[in-house]
Amino acid sequence: MNDSEMRKLLKNVLKPGRYTGGEYGQIIKDKKDIKARVAFCFPDTYEIGMSNLGVRLLYGSLNKADDVWCERVYAPWDDMEEGMRRLGVKLYAHESHDPIDEFDFVAFTLQYELCYTNVLNMLELGGIPLLAKDRDDSFPVIVGGGPCAYNAEPVADFFDVFSIGEGEEALPEMVRLYINMKDSGSYTKAAFLRELAKIPGFYVPSLYDVEYNEDGTVKEYRPKYDDVPKKIVKRIIKDMDKSYFPDKLVMPYIETVHDRVVLEVYRGCIRGCRFCQAGMIFRPVREKSPDVLNCQARTLYENTGYDEITLSSLSISDYSQLDKLTDDLLEWTDGAKVNLSLPSLRIDSFTKELMDKVTTVRTGGITFAPEAGTQRLRDTINKNVCEEDLMRACRTAFEAGKRSVKLYFMDGLPTETLEDIDGIADLAKKVAGEFFKVPDRARGKGPQVTISVSCFIPKPFTPFQWEAQDDLDTITEKQDHLMGLVRGDRHISYNWHDAKTSRIEAVFARGNRRLSAALLEAHKMGMKFDSWDEHFSYDNWMEAFEKAGIDPAFYANRRYGEDEVLPWDIIDIGVTKAFFLREKKKAYEAATTPSCREQCSGCGANRLGGERSCCPCLSE
Amino acid sequence: MLPMPVRIKFTQKGIMQFISHLDVDRTMKTVMVRAKIPVHYTEGFNPHPKLVFGLPLSIGVESECEYMDFKVDAEMTYEEITDKLNAALPDQMRVVEAYEPKLSLSYIAFTEYKVFCAEDTDLSPLEKEEIIVSKRQKKGGYKDTDIKPMIHSYSRCEGGFTLVLSASPDAYLRPEYVLGVLGLDDCEVTRTRVFRKNRIGEPIDFR
Numbered sequence A: 001m002n003d004s005e006m007r008k009l010l011k012n013v014l015k016p017g018r019y020t021g022g023e024y025g026q027i028i029k030d031k032k033d034i035k036a037r038v039a040f041c042f043p044d045t046y047e048i049g050m051s052n053l054g055v056r057l058l059y060g061s062l063n064k065a066d067d068v069w070c071e072r073v074y075a076p077w078d079d080m081e082e083g084m085r086r087l088g089v090k091l092y093a094h095e096s097h098d099p100i101d102e103f104d105f106v107a108f109t110l111q112y113e114l115c116y117t118n119v120l121n122m123l124e125l126g127g128i129p130l131l132a133k134d135r136d137d138s139f140p141v142i143v144g145g146g147p148c149a150y151n152a153e154p155v156a157d158f159f160d161v162f163s164i165g166e167g168e169e170a171l172p173e174m175v176r177l178y179i180n181m182k183d184s185g186s187y188t189k190a191a192f193l194r195e196l197a198k199i200p201g202f203y204v205p206s207l208y209d210v211e212y213n214e215d216g217t218v219k220e221y222r223p224k225y226d227d228v229p230k231k232i233v234k235r236i237i238k239d240m241d242k243s244y245f246p247d248k249l250v251m252p253y254i255e256t257v258h259d260r261v262v263l264e265v266y267r268g269c270i271r272g273c274r275f276c277q278a279g280m281i282f283r284p285v286r287e288k289s290p291d292v293l294n295c296q297a298r299t300l301y302e303n304t305g306y307d308e309i310t311l312s313s314l315s316i317s318d319y320s321q322l323d324k325l326t327d328d329l330l331e332w333t334d335g336a337k338v339n340l341s342l343p344s345l346r347i348d349s350f351t352k353e354l355m356d357k358v359t360t361v362r363t364g365g366i367t368f369a370p371e372a373g374t375q376r377l378r379d380t381i382n383k384n385v386c387e388e389d390l391m392r393a394c395r396t397a398f399e400a401g402k403r404s405v406k407l408y409f410m411d412g413l414p415t416e417t418l419e420d421i422d423g424i425a426d427l428a429k430k431v432a433g434e435f436f437k438v439p440d441r442a443r444g445k446g447p448q449v450t451i452s453v454s455c456f457i458p459k460p461f462t463p464f465q466w467e468a469q470d471d472l473d474t475i476t477e478k479q480d481h482l483m484g485l486v487r488g489d490r491h492i493s494y495n496w497h498d499a500k501t502s503r504i505e506a507v508f509a510r511g512n513r514r515l516s517a518a519l520l521e522a523h524k525m526g527m528k529f530d531s532w533d534e535h536f537s538y539d540n541w542m543e544a545f546e547k548a549g550i551d552p553a554f555y556a557n558r559r560y561g562e563d564e565v566l567p568w569d570i571i572d573i574g575v576t577k578a579f580f581l582r583e584k585k586k587a588y589e590a591a592t593t594p595s596c597r598e599q600c601s602g603c604g605a606n607r608l609g610g611e612r613s614c615c616p617c618l619s620e
Numbered sequence B: 001m002l003p004m005p006v007r008i009k010f011t012q013k014g015i016m017q018f019i020s021h022l023d024v025d026r027t028m029k030t031v032m033v034r035a036k037i038p039v040h041y042t043e044g045f046n047p048h049p050k051l052v053f054g055l056p057l058s059i060g061v062e063s064e065c066e067y068m069d070f071k072v073d074a075e076m077t078y079e080e081i082t083d084k085l086n087a088a089l090p091d092q093m094r095v096v097e098a099y100e101p102k103l104s105l106s107y108i109a110f111t112e113y114k115v116f117c118a119e120d121t122d123l124s125p126l127e128k129e130e131i132i133v134s135k136r137q138k139k140g141g142y143k144d145t146d147i148k149p150m151i152h153s154y155s156r157c158e159g160g161f162t163l164v165l166s167a168s169p170d171a172y173l174r175p176e177y178v179l180g181v182l183g184l185d186d187c188e189v190t191r192t193r194v195f196r197k198n199r200i201g202e203p204i205d206f207r
């Protein structure tokens, strides 16, 4: 695309800076030196995609090779899509402005299920047939990765291959294999995919036959050839200190969601909340050393000019050297006028000292996630916090002059009763009451406690993977019940997540290959950007399911059998099914499991290896 | 040591024509850090690096002459500042020169644009006594306005024509209003020069 075409296209769109490329830090290469081109697609807006840490890492690690050029692609918003279709402009990559169907690979990161319709729309906008079986060798290889790839079955028909697990090493290996086969003249897509399937961490769905039982459950996954693995073991980076780290970032012109340095402190999680997929799929914990992190933070600050650094990981206060790291950082960040922020603080780690160190805690809102309203249910989900912890943390915040606290909960959790919902209201009221006990509390208005309630979604690779989601009526009833309890309390405000979106997420989270038919229908109906309220339409989804002959309740509201073949059984994340079953059983007994730092519970993830991990079995 | 006053003249080409003024402002803040130029901060409750910009630039217009003023808390040469900035700027923004400003940027009164279009484009609509367009007001909303007094001059040149438009703070005319009158919505436009007023109100070069 040339400048004048671009001008026509961008003239009337909102935020043209979403579509221009040309940012400082983007990687431009000379096409004549390039043997493989990768279009790395984020199936949501630029502002969200540019903030994604995984994309930053993979963009850099793929571009390390001189003969590989990886570029960025995002989903165009409605106004831009309309212009592209009108002017016949195909979806293009930001660096070269070349259409994506000219690339060797088109890779999608699948961060949430509700982006699937965008994937299909982007393929179409790129002039690429949606179904893998309809694409001959002249089309790019379509690759999927990210958290949803752990159960990619609902989109399996659209992809040639999925990269399972962490991709910083795996994706460059994939591209190298491609280049080697092209160089030796042995490349056909089929031959390439067959070879690729032998590299650990690559799942080629077309190499497996899926058989179903009469009741619609999966009977068997059968590799079509002997040299195709029966199970795909996820890839991990063993030593995070040595893992690829970008010393530069692409600097967006327009404001993005996380417009700052994001420093990944460690991978994995020592906890093991039973609803949390991230806490399981990223096991085992692998930490970076504080010295390495401090040095990387400094480099990134100097090379980006950002005035904020976020320390990121699933539960930052569980980092074993958090004090050292924050002390080291503060030695230079204060002078450089750089703010430190820590998301995901655990309730039991919230102290006055930490508050003083962290700018965003000092100046921003305070958020805690007790997740459930009663101790019994918190034990069931293995969220190891108690009411005293929460009260102490809130008191600390109030003593420091805060008046508002936000509390995250989930409803629809397994074994939940109305008593647990009552518990949510009780907790919120107690927190508000705590405010008035603080002698030097903020003057003027009283406390503001916000309770924010999302819906439980049974996710693959969790102890709750077999559970049923509450049906819409039950959820609505629970939401109304809670509303009745807090209505009229001027210190408490209540917001809740739309249960309908959560239901669609649940369908796809635990879906099998049959769901691709529903996605095709949804795409035909023009559906996209389903994670955006202004686009999401539950009725449209029901229509798409109906046309495709899919019963959403079969996936969302059914209790899966413990001996049933699960669609995601073909993937091995290290953590074993036996562990999930043990955890499920304990959940029903409201028995907790200690964190990995206290005691190993033998989940199996230590088989994968890992440096600076807390698996005792590994460091011994 | 007193902070050293600096004015830079910079270009915005290619995709930079689609980046809003506000975003260029944001970009410059990080550029200064990357370039390791210690910009003098504003005083007061919420100190921040003080960057003062010249005229806003319309979306869809390139420029050879944007201006920004700041002060530096260090001893540096103007060449050094130019080089450091160019290493830290996106490719399609370049500093042409850095120097000590003599006149405030608010003296800018006219700007010249080059419009790339067919050389026989009919410019007669600009000859009318009155050119009424619906013009956006500073305070919001639109109002029918005669823009004729704000069009200082125009002349044909190779590849199109040039326009000199009023750019004083109280009568800033965006080029797109003139292009709209001529039905030239899709052409390439570049801001080429800025002027201040001489004693009789006529444009002379601003620096």
Ligand code: SF4
Residues within 6 Å of the ligand: A283, A284, A285, A596, A597, A599, A600, A601, A602, A603, A604, A605, A606, A614, A615, A616, A617
């Ligand atoms: S092997 Fe043990 S310590 Fe390691 S992640 Fe699993 S439960 Fe935790």
